[in-house]
């Protein structure tokens with residue numbers, strides 16, 4: 001895999017940092033364990049993985065795709081990083097991403113975009129475009145992403161790979177650099193559903209270091225993926241979300257999606273239409289809540305504690321150093337969101353914007369709850385279009401935000417959701433994703449359906 005990275009990454013740019021030495025040492029340790037006749041630490045021991053550069057890695061650069069963290073070496077491992085290492089998984093390096101996970105194309109990385117291995121003129125999705133591209137370009141068989149509004153699922157959809165957003169609280173956020181704490185969720189990325197399930201069981205589960213971590217066993221996702229692989233979905237009720245199936249979608253995305261729904265029916269599932277009327281307001285609510293939380297979370301980048309420091313030459317006050325550093329260190333999308341968020345949270349506007357968005361969030365959660373009284377899982381396309389052209393939406397933030405139309409509701413409700421490849425769109429031959437959603441801590445339901453479909 002290191003050779004493959006050396007050969008193709010100059011063209012793909014999936015990685016921000018390759019840790020060849022660390023990877024080889026980890027691989028050697030697995031070899032030694034096996035040579036000594038001891039059992040491997042996990043079923044994935046020795047398997048290489050690409051880690052999104054938003055998880056801290058002790059002594060290994062962690063930039064979050066931002067200049068402001070240039071040169072910072074974290075003093076500790078994220079819980080996800082630690083669990084990967086304990087399982088004998090070989091971390092190859094850190095993958096490219098939109099700065100602080102804000103974006104849908106990886107074009108907001110301060111270190112240049114990642115290219116979609118299917119077509120280098122196209123985006124690999126975002127914010128976790130590096131992780132998805134690394135899988136699609138066969139640079140790694142496993143990867144880790146984070147999904148605040150779709151950043152695991154949307155890159156999975158547009159690169160023809162599998163991406164899972166576990167239930168909120170299902171995977172620890174300790175050491176995951178915060179963007180929007182009530183939405184951020186780490187999860188597995190892979191080329192097959194079973195691989196994703198195996199990785200899910202390694203990284204998932206309660207962590208006392210994260211107060212929002214759910215204190216319950218990891219849902220039985222590996223067993224569900226194996227059960228689903230038998231290809232029988234009889235007794236499973238699948239709901240097609242009417243609000244996410246129609247106007248504004250690329251025709252080839254819709255036809256691939258409808259073919260997938262027919263396939264689920266052919267596998268024995270009972271398919272019904274389900275209306276979730278408040279999903280239409282998800283995007284607006286998300287783009288108030290996420291910037292509000294980010295404006296607060298990113299206050300810690302004050303030029304004193306991490307990475308970059310501008311103007312520290314004895315002529316500037318601490319406040320000026322802070323301003324100069326934030327001016328130089330943050331990119332335009334991050335600045336836009338800090339401004340939107342501080343505005344939405346300011347006295348006099350709080351109720352009208354942030355408070356209202358939180359009410360919408362509750363209504364969306366109720367839509368899900370009502371739907372899951374009737375069906376076991378919900379399905380939709382993962383994204384309204386296939387991979388768009390690099391540069392096409394950079395100057396139009398609202399067009400960029402619409403990439404997350406279908407993925408955001410599950411984040412707002414804290415439910416599980418995933419994307420599996422569902423063929424190619426007829427007009428451009430690019431991959432389409434099928435989104436499968438499940439109630440909180442019922443992640444195994446969607447794995448069963450995904451493995452049967454795959």
Ligand code: GLN
Nearest residue numbers: 101102103148149150151
């Ligand atoms: N594209 C969305 C945003 O820009 C989602 C990002 C994410 O899930 N991290 O906020």
